[in-house]
Each structure stands twice: as structure tokens, then as C-alpha cells.
Amino acid sequence: MTELVVQQVNFAYNDATVLRDVSLTMQPGSLNLLVGPSGSGKSTLLKLLAGLYPTFSGGKLTGQLTLDGYEIHDIVPFQRVAHIGYLFQNPTRQFVMKTPFEELRFSLENLQVAPEDMTSRIEDALTRVGMRDFMWHDLMTLSGGEKQKVALAAVLAADSHYLLLDEPFANVDPTSRLQLIQLIKAYQQSGKTILIADHDWSGYTDVIDDVFVMADGGLHTASTAEKTTILSQLPTQPAVHTTQPDAVIGDVVLDQVTLTNGDRPLLSKTSLTIPNAKRTLITGPNGVGKSTLFSALVKLYPYGGQILYQNQSLTKRRIAQHVRDVALVFQNAEQQFVAMTMAEELAQAQQMSRFPELWTSAVLDDVLTRLNLAHVRDHIVYQLSGGQQKKLQVLLMLMTGTPVLLFDEPLAGLDSVSQAHLLAIIAEITTQQAQTVVMISHQLHAVTDWFDYHLQFEDQALTFRGDAS
């Protein structure tokens, strides 16, 4: 059994301390949870453990971070990966090759697995995560959750002793999530040690051995009482309370719309109206086509049938004009920044706002404080943490004041406090500005009473769910 030692680890970029005197001991063969607010240093710790940092980040590392007595980042990757597997937070860009099979082949070739064992190991790993049928599909056409399953298969195929997962389910639907948890549990039962950083631990509360709490760069092991409190914070089966819409009035109308991904049908002929000035939730399994639907609504993806905005077909609307009426809050926050610092971004958004009278400096100061962003106002936007970037992006899009706002997983990767604040602010502002909100989210426990309507995307159809109103 290899031994991972983390003793008094400190890590800092220039003068900004990220980790302070961190020590971590995991029981062999245990499943452990790492919790803490967004930006507290969880991803940094995991990447240090995986040996990716400081090689890829720069920064100064002190303290003991060793595997069997060797500095982790000094071990050559092909030997390190055989001991420590790592799953990225963002599933989109961790692949080198074109298809799942080739990606796993690449990985096993690096690990110098004998050619005659390779095919069976690849097929076995892909079968275990339920992606065998997608073995030769183009990775770019897979959904976030499907990519995450392939990434997990690569780790399973490498058969490492330690498995580190950074928010592995942030973009995964509840069904796939349960499947992945079962897989990870089975992996643990074969004697592996696992550490998961997550904001949402519904579904595996009963199997967690230890909880590690990260706050402001410091780490401690939760006491039994603290662990019980943390794990009891979430209901296992959140029920979303919405009503059925009647006599819907709306600017966005789908008329016999179809969507496909390559030769895979996503949506068969669907007609519906998105209710104006209401909040509508879209849920559905991974890869069902939720993000694709949003892309089609902003003219970034081809579709069949007609999509109308204020009775005008999207085909007749120039994209630049259209997205001033229907805007998408992208999953990747960085894509939506247009300046360098947060202050510049805010100034730009104030200037472009449809409701400049609402966005006085006092209001802005108040909102920034509530979002816990006031202290990073002069920072470069690309250097903010994932959670901070997301909160800023949502704020900027709210300031712009587009009549229809589509949110693609705005809560993924945020801690529950940030989620609650962000939802409160979205509700407040969109009500003031009479905006229509459509949101894709898997973080159902955070939104049980937040939405007016609920659209279920399943079996190539969109259906309104909820009680009769």
C-alpha cells in the first residue's frame, strides 16, 4: 500500500496565500468528503495532491507532500498516475484524443500497459461507466455528464490507489450521479482511498467516512458532531414546487421545433410558449439536449421548425440584434467577460444597461457585498476563482437587463451560501426589470420554491410539470 503524506503544507501565489498549514490523513480504503466555500482552496489542494500544481500553476509550495517518501510533483507522471488518479472539475477540455476509445488507449499507452491487455481494459472500463456504446463517438458531441463518465473510465482503467475528484457531479443529472456514486463506491470497496470535493453530497451521505472542512486556506477534520450537522444539511430527495401554467403569454415561442446532435435526435417536434416575466426551470438527464436548446434559442445551433421572438422568426433576426433581446448566461463564465478588471467590467455593464437608473453605485456596492465580491473589485477577472467568476458573470448579465435571460447551470460549483445569495439577487433584479428567466439546473435542493414553472426535458420532449394552478 502506498502512503500519501500531507503535513503542514503551505501554498501561495506571489503574496496571496491559498493554503495555510494544511495536514491531511485519510484512512486506507476510505471515502472522504472535502467541503468548504467557493474559492477556499479545495481545487488547489486536489491539484497539488495530483501533482499538477505547482508545475502548471507556478507559486510557492512548502511543507511535506509525499507519496512513499517522494515529493509528489517530482514523480514522473506515468508512475504518479498509477498511484493517484484525478478527475477535473471541467469535463470539456481534459481530453487529448477524438474518441473515448482513443483517449483511454492514449492513457494506457502512457502507463506502458502491454498491448495485448489494452483493448479488454478499455472496453471493461467503458462498460463499467455505461459508455461502451459511445466508444467511437466524437468526444466533442458528448454532453458534460457523458464526458465526465469517460474521464472516470480513464481513471478506472489506470487502477490507481488514490482517487481525487473535484466536483465530479457539478454537470451531471441525478440519475447519472447516482450511477457514478455507485461506481465510486464499488471502486472504494476494492480497497482504494477516495477524496471528493463537492458542494452537494446528497446521495452518498451514508458512505462517507471522514469530512474535511476547508475555510480560508486552512483545513480541519470534522468532529463526529460537526460531520453529522454537515451531512444532515441536505434533503436527499428535493421536490420542486411549481404550478402548471395556464393560458401562457410569452415572447419566445417554439413552433414544431426539432433538434439533433449529429445523427442522434434530441427533440422531436415540440411547440410551446415560454411564459413572460416568470421563472422557468428546465431539468432532464445529461445529454438530453438542454444546453443545445439554449444554443438554438440564441442562434448558435441549427434547429428544425420555427423559433419566434415577438412573432418574428429567428431566421429573420440578425444575431447581434436577437441576443440583445434573448441572452444566454454561458456555462463557462470567462466567455462573457469583455474587459480586464472587475471594476472595468462593472463600468461597462453600467453603461450598457437598459435600466441605468437602477444601477447606481450604492446599489452596486450593496450587491457586491452580498455576493462577497467587494474585496476583489480591482482584481483581473481571469484570475478570480471559478465561483467568483460565475457570480460576477451573472451580475453583469443582470445589469445588461436583457428581456429574456437563459441561465445554463449558474449554480454549479457554488457553495450553498453563495447559491442562496445569487438566487435571491437574480429574483429581486429580474422582478424589478420584468425579465423572463429560464434556467437549467441540477442543484434542485437550492431552488425548491424559487421557480414559477418547471419544464421537464425527457424522451425528446419538453413537458410542463407541477400542480394545477
Next chain:
Amino acid sequence: MNPLMKFGVIMIIALELTFIKSVTINLIVIAVSAVLYLILHLRWRQWLWLCLLPVLPGLGSWFSLMYFGTGDHVHMAWVMLSRVYAYLWLGGLFTLKLNDERDIFLATLEQRAHLSPTFVYALVGVLNFMPAVNQQIKTIRVAAQMRGMTLHIWEPQLYFKAILSAIRWSQSLAEGMVSHGFTEGAQRTHLEAVTIKRLDWVIAIIALIAFQLLLLPHWY
């Protein structure tokens, strides 16, 4: 034929063409390429490209030699025109098939030509990323338009964002490669070992000898 072998033969013949001032030889090369294309079953669009692409550089050098050249300029004008076509049609034998043969070409470079795997897999990553570039530029523009800003193609902001996403992407590619165990300079195993068939060698040698024989009569 293995694409790397094909590449080598084409390079040698092309190099020799550079020193040969013969319209006839150029025409023979074009004719042989045309026969090979007929066997390969090109799409009409590819034929169109083969015919149109050399027009501009070919006619450019033809006109400049014809009207502004000195010495044996009339002959040279025709040599240059036919040479541009010969280069392109010869090169096309390699490039037009490259899409289908890309993986085997890169695998040959790694395993047979012993090119650094770091280079080969960085290239694989880049090639896999290419289709996403256009979409990415479009997305960047639309994302900015949603913030009320139009990024025109002459605006540096657009390129800043594009370069930024390229840098991000290359970083995550590097991290992805390392997290999947890729090690610079380390041994790797190969699921499919690339072998160059003896027949490939024979065909390559015959092609090269035939070309030399063609040059023997000194008719250029």
C-alpha cells in the same frame, strides 16, 4: 501505401523537379498524378480545387517571365506554369488523403521516424481542436454581443479573447495529457505497432527509379 513513405517519395521527386527545366517532365508528373487521382476516386469539388488553386501563382509567374523576363524567358514561363501545377498535383496525392490517413501518419512519425511523442500528441490535440476554433470565435462574438458589445473582426479584443482561450486550452491540454499519465521522454507502449510493408518499400523504390530513368535522356 504508408503516408510517411508517400510523403518521402513526393518530397524527393518535388525536390528534383526544382532543378529540372522541362515542360515535358512536369506534364508527365501531372499526367501520372491524374491517373492516380482517377484510381483514388476524387470528388468533383476536389478536382475543382486541383485545377483552380494553382491558377493564380502559376499565371503570376507565367506573366512575369513572359513579359518581363530576359534570356530564355518564353521557355521558362511555360516551365514555371507547369511546375506549379506539377507541385500541387503531386502534393495533393499526400494531402487529399491525409484526412483519412492522419492517425496512421502521426503514429508512423512517432513509432517509425522516432519523432518526439510530445510533438506528435500536441499535434494530435491541435488537429482535434481545429473544428472547434470557428465555433469558438463565433461564440466569443455572440457572448460579447449579449453584453452589448460588438467585436468586429478588426478589433484586437476579439483576438485577445481568442488567444486567451487558445492559451487556456493549451494549458488544459497539457494538464489533461499529464493527468492521463503522459510523460515527456518516457517509454510508451503501442496498441497497434505501425509496420511499413515490404511492398511499400518496393513501390517507393520503383517510383523513384522510374523517375530517374525519365531524366536519363537529358531532354530538358
